[in-house]
Every structure is written in structure tokens, then in C-alpha cells.
Amino acid sequence: MKMNLNNPVLVKEIKLRFRSMKSFTGILFYLIAMSIFVFGYIFLTTTLSDSEFFRPEQSFLLFSMLSFIQLGLILFITPGLTAGAISTEREKQTLNILLTTSQSSFQIIAGKLTSSIAFLFHLLLAGLPIYSLVFLFGGISPSQLGLILAFSVLTMIAIGSIGIMFSTLIRKTIVSMIATYGMMIFFAGVTGFFFLIASEISRYAMGMPGGPQQPEILAHFWASINPVVLILTFLQPDMNQAFSDMTNIDFPIWAGYLIFYTLLTVVAIFIAVKKLRVNMKRKK
Template sequence: MAEINPVLLKELRQRFRTGKTAWLLALYLLVIGAFVLGFMYLSWRGSPGIFQPDRSRSLFIMLSVTQLVLLGFVVPGLTAGVISGERERQTLNVLLTTRLTPRQIVWSKLVSSCAFVVLLVTATLPLYSIVFMYGGIAPGQVLGVFGFYLVTIFLFGCIGVACSSFFKRTGVSTVTAYGLAFALAAGTGFLAVFLHEMNRLQARGGISPETWHPAFLAWVVEFLQDINPVFVLMQILLGENGIPTGVNFGLPGWAVYTLVYLAAGVLLQHWSARLLLPGKRRWRNP
């Protein structure tokens, strides 16, 4: 039987042994639960005793978006210190003189951090049961949203690990990881809207001479909205594109999102492992 990676086992043991983990889990559920119950209270206040299914759908959307925002805060925060923290605690050099390869180290660090985030997301399932209780949402949509979360957690986690490998200090690594996650979550969306508006202005002759080819701009807009978590989540929830571009990659938006995020994550992990090789490190021993 294949043995579990020792770093992964150690990380899981350390993480789940402390009271901090239970507190973080409780806080996460408290925040998300407060949003759900607050939303229900506001919905019912206007019409006591009645809850319409379309409100259940709105509740589901609100819950999913809240969860995405919270993941944007939690995942980079959990992963941005996994390597730099070892460096600061002066345990990394010892780890690197074992038979473990840098690749094994970065992957086990990612998996252990992501395992905790998956636990957080799984712990919110009872809140989703409230949505099911009132109907209006198909189980497939819930599965789709959870699949989407897994892909998002993976890339955000890889960004955190990469920053942690690249920067010496956890503080700098964390700020950079949050910046990159924000750029991905919000920056790509804003850029897509901006370029779409520019394309429309060009089409109306509002910009002269024409700066970029309209077909190219439409392609870029489509790509940007396909890699933007908010747009893709809305696509899964509402079943339609946020910005109509007329471009078809031959795959649904969520599939493009999954492929790009998985590929980017694997490349980042490869880069992180390379950064730990002797001669590639940006930090010196003596």
C-alpha cells in the first residue's frame, strides 16, 4: 500500500491538532451562516409566513458568491506562508537535506492547506440544505458550484505556495498572493468589461482610428470572462454568459476556466519546486 507523504501527514497532524483550526472553522461558518440567515430574515420580513422558490434561488446565488469571496480571503492566507514559514522557523534547510524532493514538499504543502479549505467548504453543506428545503435549485448546480470551488481553491493555493517559495518573508508573500488573487478575481472582470466597452465604442466609430481589431478584442474579452471566477460562477448559476461576445472556444466557459486554472496551477507548482533547488534559491544560507 502506498504510504502517505510524510510532509502531508505532518501538516495535517499539526493543523488538526490545534484549537485554532476549530476556531477558524467556527468563524467561517458563523460568517457565512450570518449572511444566509440575515438574507432569509430580510426576505421574510416583507411577507411573513411565505417563502417563494425564486427567493431560494437568490439565496443560493448569494451563498455561493459569499463563499467565493471568503475563499478569496482564506486560501491565499493559508498557503502564502507554507514555504516562507518553514524558512522563517529555520526548518526548511533540514527538510531539504532529507530524501524528499522539492516537488514532493510543495505538493504536500498545497494538498494539506487545500484539504483544510475543502473541509471549510464541506462544512457549509448544511447551509445549502436550507436552499434545498425550499427548492428552486437542481443538485447538478450545487455539484457544479462545488467543482468550481475546488478548481478555484487549487489555483489560489498554487499562487500562495508560489509566492511563499519566491519571497523570503511571509508578510510580503501574503500581500502579493492577495494582490494576485484580487487581480484574478476582480482585475480580469474589470478588464473584460473595459475592453468590451472599448470594442462597442470602436464599432460605433467612437474611437478613431480603430486601435485594435474587433475580433481580437472580442476573443480577449471572452477569454478574460472565462477565467474570471465571478463571471464563471454566474455562468454556472444562471446558465448564461455575462458579456455576449459572439466568440466560441468550442468549450463551455467553466471548461475553459478549469483547463486554464489547472494548467496554471501545475506550472506554478513546478516553478515553486524549482525555486527550492540549490542554486535557484533567492535567499542565502550563511
Template sequence: MLLLENPVLQRELLTNLRANSAFVLLLLYQVVLGLVLLVAYPSGQRVDLSSDPSAARQLVDFFFLGQYVLASLMAPTFAAGAISGEKERKTYEMLLASPLRPWAIVIGKMVASLTHLVVLIIASLPIIMLALPLGGVSVYEVWGAYLWLMISIVLFGSIGLACSCRFQRTSSSLVVSYLVILPIVIVGAIFWRALESSGSLRLNIATLILPPIYLTISWVLCAWTARRLLYPPDVGSEGKDVVDLEEESKHAIGMIIQRDQFPDRLFAPPRRTALMKDSANPVYDKEIHAELFSQGTLMLRLVIQISMLLAIPLMAFFLFIFPWHCPWYLCYVLVFNILVAPVFSAGALTSERERQTLELLLTTVLQPWQILWGKLLAGFRVSYVLTMFLMWPMVLAFLLAMGRFGSNWLAVLTFFAIVLIAAIFNSLSALLCSTLCKKTSTALLASYSVLIVLYFLPVAAWFIATNLVDAGPYLGVLKLVGAMSPLMAVFWVPLDANIHENLAEGGAIGDWKLVCLYIASTLLAIAGMLAVVATLLRNRWGMTGR
């Protein structure tokens, strides 16, 4: 009943694996891996396999770490909506009332969610094997790496499934899953790179020590999920659509959001006690006071606590101990916004469709630009304020380390400008996906896919060009392409020589032209997306300017 005759598993597998998107994703995944290997593979007629085996090792490590990061991003997208999707579709009680045991539901949802991802990973094995003849890495290291990758997928999926069972909305479970998985991915990547020269030790840890730990944690999470399904505290979801925030704060453990105090009121303003002003935007007022917090503040409290807990060691290392590596801390801040911004903006219009209130919104006297700005500002306000909680250490480091930061006030202001522009772009791209898609889950996946391609693909191209192949003539072009990503733009910001000399010795020299190119191109893209969304609101749904 758990696997062979599990109706939940059979239904989910038929729905997921027979979809056209499954075949398209598999094709694109294989094409990208094949192109990377084609570019990095030696082009000479004769290849000396004993002269420089480190290139092959770096290539295999790059492939594995790339798939490890992709698995951490894709596993929650498949698992975080497994149970919360049932709640959103109002089929949660029907599932619990079925004769299926809780463990059958958990195993069925778990296996069905991760099967597609496992197929993608296994399909990449033949491409990885083509790099083995180059030397420098053994087949046992490859098998050990893939074993650890598979176990990591199980852990990521169990985290996403547990969050999906705990929260009412897929967006909330998705962002909490990402923030829980993020430190695991960072530690795992550091472990894999730190033991690069000790292949046998790394192989033993990845195959003998980590799998039992990961499987034990996964079993505990699945057991907790099964127990919650057996004794569900959230049955009758229609009566729990709105959470009383005052009652929630009385029973909250840990951090409590005080909506009438600073800085909580910046992202969670207090309830309005007077009539709305005539000049106020009703869409923005409704979203910021009701929509974003109708499910309570648990997700927000977890986001703040987990992000700050992870930021403490990063800010100590990158801002105070080694301040010349401050762009790496900016990368963490940007990744945080990439994960959070779509959660508050990707459901702006799709949620109206799902609640069947879109027609009511369109028949109001509100103009398209009012709907656009109301939806955009409500989601952007919350995600940007949460991101700014991670940016204040930059100011603190600048003030406390004047001797090392010198006159880098312009660089610090530029860092804030890059984060602001990237946050606007992330929220607006999610709003655009919400305009084009019919479901919130689809809009979330589309938003994350767009941001991953735009932000991480230039980083991967730069890594390949500087570490795996001789791409000296093309470095200028790659710099221009890389400047389109904020993850690389923060590294081009020039710093004073007194803290930048270590980076300058390694060849990483800042360039204001590339920074200005990123700012200009992103602002142009923001203007273009605003125009597209406004046009869709006006024309596609019959909205005419009045």
C-alpha cells in the same frame, strides 16, 4: 508623546514610507485610476453636460466603491501585523517594558499603519475631480464620500489592530480581521448603491450619522487594545508557542471543535496515537497534526461562526427566495476562500525560514515532490473543508426547490467544480508566493495582491464596459478575459429557463464555452505553478532528484 514625540510612530513611518514598495504602490494606484478615467471619459469634441449626467454619477460611485473595497482589503494588511509582528519577532516583551504608555503604542501603531493608505486615498482626489465637470454629482457629495471613506479606514484599522493584539500570529489576526470587516463592507456598499438617487439623504447619513458610530467603535477597540497591553495575559510568548487543545476546549466559549467527531475531523484530525505508517508523508502529518493547530482553535472557531452568520441571510435571499441569483452566493463563497486559503498556505515555507528550520528540512531524505504535496495538501485541506461548509446550502436548495431549479443538476455540479478548482488555485498560488518570499507577511500580501488582480480586475473591466462606456465591439473579448475569473465564470453557467428567464431578459445569457475556458485555463495554470514550485524546490535550494 502620543503623536509628536512618539518613537513607535516615528520608527514605523520611516520604515513604511521610505520603502521602495510604497512609491511603486502609489504609482501603480494612480496609473490604474487614470486609465479608468481615460477609458470612461467622453471622447467627443463637444460634450453635452445636461443630457445624461447619470454616467458621471456612476463613474464617481464606481471610483468610490472601488476604493472602499480596496481600503477594506488593504487596511488589515497594514494593521493586522502591527502587534502580532512584534510577538513573531520576539520583541513584544521589549515593547511592553519600554517607558511608553499603552495608548502611545496603540496610537503610534494605528497612525503608522494607516498613513500609507490615507496617502493613496488623498492622492486619488485630483483624478476624481476631473469627473465633476461631467455633471450629475456635486463637490459636496465627493467630500462626503471621502469623509466616510477616511472614517471607514480608521474603523478597519482599529479592527485589525485589536485582532493583532489578540492573536499570536499575523495570519490568524489577518483572516479574522477580514471576516469581521466583510459584513461591514457589504452593508456599506449596499447602502451607497441603494441611496444612489437620493444624494442629499446619502450625504447626510455619510457625514452626520455614520462617522460618530464608526469613531465610537474605533475608540472602544483601541481602548480594549490599550488595556490588554497594560495588563498583558500573553507575556512570555516563548512559553506560549504551543496551546494545549484539551485545556483550551474546557475554557472555550461558544462553538467547540471536537477533533474526533464528524465533520470537525475533516479539517482538524485527532492526534495520532500510533506510530506513523511507512507510506505516510511526514511533512503532511506534521503540518496537519501540529503546525496548523499549535496556536489553538480560536481562529478556526471565529472563522466558522462569522462566515456562517453572514451566509445565513445570503443563502436565504439568493438560494431560496430568488434562486435565479444563486451566482451571487457563489461569489460570497469564492471571496471567503480567497481570504482563507492564503492564511493556511502562504506560510508553508516562509515559516520554515523564520524558524530557521529550512536547512533541516532540506537535509532530510524527503524528495521535493513529497515536501510540495505535504505542504499543499495540509493547507488546502483546512481551507477547502471550511469553504464546503458554505456550499452545502446549494445542495439543500437544489433538493428542496426542485420545482424552480428543475433539471439544473449539471449547473450545480459545475458550481462545485468551479469552487474546487478556484480553491486549488488559491492555495497553490499562496504556496508559490511562500516559495518566492522570505517572510510570511510578505507572502500573504503577495498572495492577496495576485488574487485581487486576477479575480477582480476582469470584473471591474466588465462593469466599466457595460455601464460607463460604449464597448459593444469589445464585449466578446471582455467575456473571454472575464471567464478567467471564477467570480464571472459562475455567472456564465447556463441555468434552465424557468429560473433564468429574469436574467435572460436583462441580457445575461450563460455560455458553456466560457465556463469550459475557465476550467481549462485554470487547470493549465495549476499545472504550471506546480512545475514552477517543484523546480524551485529542486534547483534553487540545491535539491536534486534522487
């Protein structure tokens, strides 16, 4: 924590969050549920199959399921931790006091965001030993696990930034959470639907089969910002080339995802910082 010792908001939020019994109870139940799922899957697979060995293809399937479960966990928990960070302070009438301190708007926003991300990161690290059991049976490379974890952290930060932004812009916590969850549904589900629609429209627009192939920029964009598609390209590297052939654009899905969500994070934090004290002035 040395790098942020000059941010009392972050220090206070970290202490409150990690000293709470609910936090460690949540991590405990998460690890118990994850252990039951992993060992139950291994037990059932080896029992029901003709072979008593856990094969690499079964290990890969387990890893794939855990990756999507982890993604769902991030999409579900992150808005709940960040969407009420500022609006809760406003509802408790403690935001006025916080804004009269010597802390800048960026320090307040960064402290709230970092404390929430730190808890989620702790949750991922706690489950990493169970998550890594698949390496005992083969079928998975360490680079796949590293890439999925890295982009999971990027997704966490991006979603957390959106939650902080809505928490700053919207006065009611429940409305802020609804808006944040709505954005998560859009990025995780609606973008995939738009990708399918854009692909079909492009095919019909080209006319007769065998006609000139044109880059399907819109379809590639929707695929690039969908976290489910990104996980698929990490699990099945051939999927990246398949998407490139489908859209006629030779640009990696992960690169588009990285650029988009990095820009989204910067813009969301910028808006939150700029609007934090503006809302305070309007209230007066």
C-alpha cells in the same frame, strides 16, 4: 490518507493543522456565522413579506448570496494559508533541515499545498448541510450546487498553488502574502474591468452600427478567467449565451476557466518545485 503515506511532510502538516484548537474554533465560528446569516435571512424574508412562505425565488437569491460569500471566503483565506508555507520555514530556519531529508522537492511542495487545501475543503464540507437548506424551498438544482463546489475546489487549488509559488520565490512571508493577495485582486476584480474595456474598444473599432461582427477574443479571455463571471454563468445559464453573443465567440466560459486555471496550477507548482532548492543554494 493511504495514497500519501509515503509523504511525511503531508502527514505532519495534516496532524499539526487538524490537532490545533484554532482550526476547529475557526470552523465553529464559520458555521455559527453561516447559520445566523441563513436563518436570519429566512426569518426576515418571511416576516417582512406579505406571505409567510419562503418562495423559490427567495431561495435562489439566498443561494446566490451564499455562493458569492463562499467565493470571497476562498479568495480571502487561501492566500493566508499557503503564502507562508515555505517562507515561514525559511524564517524559522527549519527549511535547511527539511531539505536535507530524503523528501523530494515535489513531496515537500505537495505536502504543504495539500494540507492547506484539505483544511479549506473540510471547511466547505462542514458548511454543506447549511448550504443545502435551499433545496427544501426549491429554485435550485443539484447540478448547480455540484458545479459551483467543483469549480470552487479548482479555484482553491489554483490560488493555493500561486501562494506556494510566491512563498518559494519570496523570502519574507508578509511580502509573499501581499503578492498572492494582489494576484487574487487581479483575477477577481481587474479582469472584470479589463473585460468591460475590451468590449467597449471592440465596439468602437467596428465603426458604424450594423457593421461586420468580429470575434472579441481578448474580451472573452478576460471573462473566462474571472471567477465572479463563472459563478454568474452557473447561477444564470442564459448568461453564458449572453457572453457568447457579446464577444461573438461560441466557447463556454467554464471551459476557458477550467483550461486556464488548470494550466496556471501546473505552472505554479512546477516553478515552486524547481525553485525550492535553487533558493537554498543561493543562500549558501
